[in-house]
Structures are given as structure tokens and as C-alpha cells.
Amino acid sequence: MELMNEYMSAVGLGGLSLNELEDIYRIVEKNPDLTQEARYLDGHSYQDRIFELTKYITRRTGIRERGFLDRDGNFVRQEVFPFVESQEKATENGITLERLKSLPGCMARTEIPQLGCVLYSYIQNLYEISDGREFTEQTDALYDGLSLSGLSYTGMILLPKGDANDKELSRMEGHRNRLKNELYNGNDDAYDQLTLTEMQIYTTIDKRARKDSIYGVVETTFMPRGIEDDMYYCIGVIEDMSEDEIGFTGQSIYHLMLSCCGIRFEVTIGKDSLLGEPEIGRRFKGMVWMQSKILV
Numbered sequence: 671m672e673l674m675n676e677y678m679s680a681v682g683l684g685g686l687s688l689n690e691l692e693d694i695y696r697i698v699e700k701n702p703d704l705t706q707e708a709r710y711l712d713g714h715s716y717q718d719r720i721f722e723l724t725k726y727i728t729r730r731t732g733i734r735e736r737g738f739l740d741r742d743g744n745f746v747r748q749e750v751f752p753f754v755e756s757q758e759k760a761t762e763n764g765i766t767l768e769r770l771k772s773l774p775g776c777m778a779r780t781e782i783p784q785l786g787c788v789l790y791s792y793i794q795n796l797y798e799i800s801d802g803r804e805f806t807e808q809t810d811a812l813y814d815g816l817s818l819s820g821l822s823y824t825g826m827i828l829l830p831k832g833d834a835n836d837k838e839l840s841r842m843e844g845h846r847n848r849l850k851n852e853l854y855n856g857n858d859d860a861y862d863q864l865t866l867t868e869m870q871i872y873t874t875i876d877k878r879a880r881k882d883s884i885y886g887v888v889e890t891t892f893m894p895r896g897i898e899d900d901m902y903y904c905i906g907v908i909e910d911m912s913e914d915e916i917g918f919t920g921q922s923i924y925h926l927m928l929s930c931c932g933i934r935f936e937v938t939i940g941k942d943s944l945l946g947e948p949e950i951g952r953r954f955k956g957m958v959w960m961q962s963k964i965l966v
Contacts, residue, residue, distance in 0.1 A: 825956025827946030
């Protein structure tokens with residue numbers, strides 16, 4: 671819960687005491703902007719009705735609670751988290767849902783060829799597509815893709831990367847992405863070419879990193895913090911940005927649309943949590959909690 675409170679700063683609720691956050695949670699429960707009852711797809715009937723309650727802070731950011739109604743009709747909170755929504759579809763294929771082992775909620779496991787790895791993201795709208803207890807073929811049939819977004823509670827701005835040597839490195843990285851797509855689409859012959867291209871890229875970066883800062887060599891990166899983790903170390907190019915002020919806290923947040931390793935997603939971060947001045951063309955570096963909205 672302490673880590674979750676850190677990410678509240680990304681939606682303009684940073685530095686609030688537990689009592690102040692509790693007051694906000696009660697507002698969510700008494701006057702939600704959106705109420706979603708879980709979809710029961712497995713034919714079972716449950717004694718307790720389970721819900722997601724949403725309160726928007728800005729047009730696309732807010733607080734969401736999950737819980738159930740007890741026998742007396744009172745809402746019992748089980749989980750609460752901040753979120754930022756994105757309408758940009760990231761992928762349509764290879765989506766499976768997995769329950770978290772040690773925490774409430776579920777993650778989406780997504781195969782994205784551009785990244786060359788499986789991406790895990792925390793599902794924002796779980797009860798819109800399931801009951802959160804088990805996932806079936808009926809659940810999978812609902813998916814029309816997903817959109818990706820992220821929250822960060824600490825980050826910094828890097829200057830753009832650019833010199834004469836970047837064109838050749840960019841050419842190789844573009845070729846690598848095309849080979850990944852071919853391999854993902856079933857062309858096994860692309861594997862050897864991809865291995866060779868990866869070695870060429872590694873050699874080029876290694877040579878340049880000996881005399882330059884690594885941030886001057888690598889333009890973007892997207893690396894998981896651990897195995898099956900929805901937290902990622904990210905460096906992405908800012909393609910678009912906006913700023914919102916949260917009236918009742920006086921805090922400001924940035925919405926940064928990032929291009930990172932061939933994918934685009936929005937990251938939201940508190941203004942006071944970001945070191946440096948964001949501008950289009952500059953880069954964001956930070957730890958990002960990846961979230962996804964399953965499109966149905």
C-alpha cells in the first residue's frame with residue numbers, strides 16, 4: 671500500500687496523509703462517477719456483489735476502488751489504485767489475463783513484437799470484462815485489443831539524442847523491428863538475421879559507450895524491473911504533452927505521450943516529481959507502472 675500511495679502523486683494527490691487519502695476514498699464510495707458491476711461469465715452466483723467504483727480527477731485520470739456489497743448493502747473496499755486512461759490502441763493480439771499472486775487485481779500479458787518481449791500491465795477495467803476470479807474462453811472472446819498507459823512517481827528529462835552516427839544505428843534498429851515482426855508472424859528464416867542484427871547493434875553501442883554517455887548512445891529503452899512485473903525502467907521520446915492542475919490540492923501533473931522502442935503510450939507524472947523541463951523532442955527517463963485498459 672505504501673508503494674501505491676507513492677503513485678498517487680501521478681494523479682495530483684502526492685504528499686497527502688493517510689487520513690486525507692481516506693477522506694478521498696470515502697468520496698469515491700459515496701459519489702462515484704462510474705459504477706461497474708463485475709461480469710459473471712462462468713455461470714456461478716456469488717453471495718456478494720462485486721464492483722469497481724471510479725472517481726475522475728481530470729478527464730482521464732482518477733481513483734478506482736474494487737470491493738463488494740455485504741449483506742447489509744455496505745460497500746467493503748478491497749483495493750484502491752490511481753489510473754490514467756489512454757484511447758490509443760496498442761495491440762489487438764496475444765492478450766491473456768493473469769491473477770496477481772501476492773496482491774489484488776490482475777495483469778494483462780501481451781506479446782508486442784516491437785519490444786521483443788512479453789509486456790505485463792495492470793488491468794484498469796477488470797470487472798468490465800470478468801468477475802476477476804477466473805478467465806475463460808468466453809472472457810477472451812470479449813477482447814478487441816488494449817490501450818497502454820503508465821504512472822510514474824519519479825523521473826527526469828534528458829536532452830534529445832542526435833549526431834551523425836545515429837542514422838546508422840537507427841537503420842539497424844529499424845531493421846531489427848521489421849525482423850521481429852516477421853518472426854512474430856511465422857517467418858522462422860528471420861531468426862538468424864535477427865540474431866546477426868542484434869550482435870551488430872550491441873557492438874555499435876558498446877564501441878560508442880566507451881567514449882560517450884550511455885544516454886547519448888541509446889535513444890529509448892524499456893526494461894522490466896523483474897520477472898512477470900508491471901514496473902518498467904523507461905526512456906522514451908516525448909511526442910506530445912499537456913499539463914493539468916488539480917484544483918483541490920494545488921498540484922500539477924504532466925501528461926507525456928512517449929515513443930519508446932517502437933510503441934507509443936502516455937505517462938502521467940506529478941510536476942514536482944519530475945526533474946527538468948519537459949518539451950516535445952526531449953526524453954523522459956523514469957520508473958513507470960504500466961497499466962492497460964482492455965478494449966471490448
